[in-house]
Amino acid sequence: MKVVIVEDEKLSAEHLSLLLQRIDKNIQVVQYFDAVKSTTDAFKKGLDADLLFLDIHLADGNSFEIFNYVQPDIPIIFTTAYDNYAIQAFKQNSIDYLLKPISIQDLKFALEKYKKQQQTNNKQLIENITTAYQQLNKPYKSRFLVKSGQTIDTIQTEDIHHFETQESLSFLVTNRGSRYAIDYTLDQIERIVSPKDFFRINRKIILHIKAIEKVSTYFNGRLSITSNLLKGEANIVSRDRVNDFKVWLEG
Numbered sequence: 001m002k003v004v005i006v007e008d009e010k011l012s013a014e015h016l017s018l019l020l021q022r023i024d025k026n027i028q029v030v031q032y033f034d035a036v037k038s039t040t041d042a043f044k045k046g047l048d049a050d051l052l053f054l055d056i057h058l059a060d061g062n063s064f065e066i067f068n069y070v071q072p073d074i075p076i077i078f079t080t081a082y083d084n085y086a087i088q089a090f091k092q093n094s095i096d097y098l099l100k101p102i103s104i105q106d107l108k109f110a111l112e113k114y115k116k117q118q119q120t121n122n123k124q125l126i127e128n129i130t131t132a133y134q135q136l137n138k139p140y141k142s143r144f145l146v147k148s149g150q151t152i153d154t155i156q157t158e159d160i161h162h163f164e165t166q167e168s169l170s171f172l173v174t175n176r177g178s179r180y181a182i183d184y185t186l187d188q189i190e191r192i193v194s195p196k197d198f199f200r201i202n203r204k205i206i207l208h209i210k211a212i213e214k215v216s217t218y219f220n221g222r223l224s225i226t227s228n229l230l231k232g233e234a235n236i237v238s239r240d241r242v243n244d245f246k247v248w249l250e251g
Helices: 010-023 036-044 063-068 084-092 104-116 122-136 186-192 239-250
Strands: 002-006 028-033 051-055 076-080 096-099 143-148 151-156 160-166 169-174 179-182 198-200 205-208 214-217 223-226
Touching: 002 010, 010 028, 010 104, 028 036, 036 063, 051 063, 076 104, 096 104, 143 179, 160 186, 186 198, 186 205, 198 239
Parallel strands: 002 028, 002 051, 051 076, 076 096
Antiparallel strands: 143 151, 160 169, 160 205, 169 179, 198 205, 214 223
């Protein structure tokens, strides 16, 4: 099997190559590249391989830029130290990934998955992962318009403590405790605010990460958040959201 490794850290590329040899002596690394341009140029010239290991952050940019110029018809395994939200997107779109530092167990699993996916349309997978990346990096709202009496004002997202819903109405609550009705549902708000800053802890609350003072275990596998503007059950992380919440806290 012929393999191409795209990786801007020499030691990481050598480590991956050694692991591949340990797993299967028949695996041959035919090319190394460390940049978007050199990788793109090679594929334009007809570079051929059975499998591509592709780092996300390269010497001259982001590897997703490669797909703006070429559509390599080769299965891809991403290697990355990327954040967990991107990893989830890769998994949802059936793209293999290896989280650095790469372990031989993870590499074996990825190679087995590659073998099972050999009949899959790789071009469609590339389109899926490119779309997921674009969604993850789309611009999110940085401020909201609010109205108080006859006055219209803007609230920056960093000044928002949380969003909440009560009796089918949605409200924005600032760090100072001011409360404004807004014309968005919580489902809509989830899509337009940065997932790095905000998390929906339960059906009624979307909370800013800086609003969290303390997190404690709670009854029945749930978590309790100490936050000065959340009272009663509003500060409880739903059991089905606990794992994702922990991932979000880790960043």
